[in-house]
Each structure stands twice: as structure tokens, then as C-alpha cells.
Amino acid sequence: MSINRFLFSAITLFSLIVSTSSVFAETHTINAEARRFVADIAYIQPGDTVGWINMTSHNTVSIDGLIPEGAEPWRSELGQNLKLTLDIEGVYAYVCEPHLGFGMVGLIIVGEPTNLEAVRAAALELQGPYRRILGKLKKVQGPK
Numbered sequence: 001m002s003i004n005r006f007l008f009s010a011i012t013l014f015s016l017i018v019s020t021s022s023v024f025a026e027t028h029t030i031n032a033e034a035r036r037f038v039a040d041i042a043y044i045q046p047g048d049t050v051g052w053i054n055m056t057s058h059n060t061v062s063i064d065g066l067i068p069e070g071a072e073p074w075r076s077e078l079g080q081n082l083k084l085t086l087d088i089e090g091v092y093a094y095v096c097e098p099h100l101g102f103g104m105v106g107l108i109i110v111g112e113p114t115n116l117e118a119v120r121a122a123a124l125e126l127q128g129p130y131r132r133i134l135g136k137l138k139k140v141q142g143p144k
């Protein structure tokens with residue numbers, strides 16, 4: 001086998017592995033526009049990735065008790081364009097700490113919002129500007 005032919009086979013095999021493993025996973029962009037996230041409610045599927053962009057002067061911080069059980073909490077650095085892959089189904093609530101007072105909060109719904117009632121109950125306990133999350137939660141329809 002010539003070296004070219006070997007390389008061709010190796011590349012073909014590699015492409016096949018890469019394409020089959022990512023065939024269903026998508027990346028969804030959340031744009032930090034002025035003092036809001038667009039989309040403020042992102043609907044994605046388990047295994048998809050969310051990527052926050054234009055995060056200069058912003059951050060994204062998940063809220064304890066307002067993400068599905070077993071999911072990893074997150075906290076980005078100020079100005080960091082964070083990418084996260086979310087595998088566990090449910091509702092995830094997060095805020096931008098510097099602009100929380102402006103209502104810069106967001107939700108990510110992975111698959112069905114199976115934990116919506118638990119998240120709503122936990123959100124009722126929040127204080128001050130964190131309660132802006134309640135308004136967003138009202139826009140989410142319960143699981144089918």
C-alpha cells in the first residue's frame with residue numbers, strides 16, 4: 001500500500017468517526033446583546049452544546065437548585081465565551097452577575113423541561129434581582 005493510499009484510508013476512517021459521533025449534536029449560540037441574552041430561552045437536545053458569545057463584561061453562572069439533579073453547575077470568568085455540552089434533560093437557569101439588576105438572566109431547556117415544577121419552587125425562594133428568573137420560567141410550557 002502506498003503512503004498516499006494509507007493516508008487516504010486513515011483520513012476517511014477519521015472523518016467517519018468524527019461525523020457519526022457528532023451527527024445529532026448541535027451547537028447553539030447565545031449572544032450577549034447589551035444587557036440581555038439572545039435567545040433568553042434556548043431550547044436544545046441532550047448532548048447539544050451551548051456557546052455564549054460577545055461576553056465582554058458579562059459572565060454566565062448557573063443557580064444552585066435551578067438545574068437538573070446530577071447536572072454540573074458552572075461559572076464562567078468575566079468576558080469568557082463559554083461553551084458547555086449539556087447531557088441531562090431539564091431546565092437550567094443562569095444569570096449574568098454584573099447585569100442581574102437589568103434582568104440579564106437566561107434559561108436553557110434541554111429536551112423536555114422535566115424538572116420545571118422543582119425549578120419554579122426553588123426560584124420562589126430566590127431573593128432580590130434573582131427573582132427575575134421567575135418571569136422567564138412563566139414562559140416555559142411544562143413537559144408533554
Ligand SMILES: [Cu+2]
Pocket residue numbers: 032034035057058059096097098099104
Ligand atoms: Cu451581562
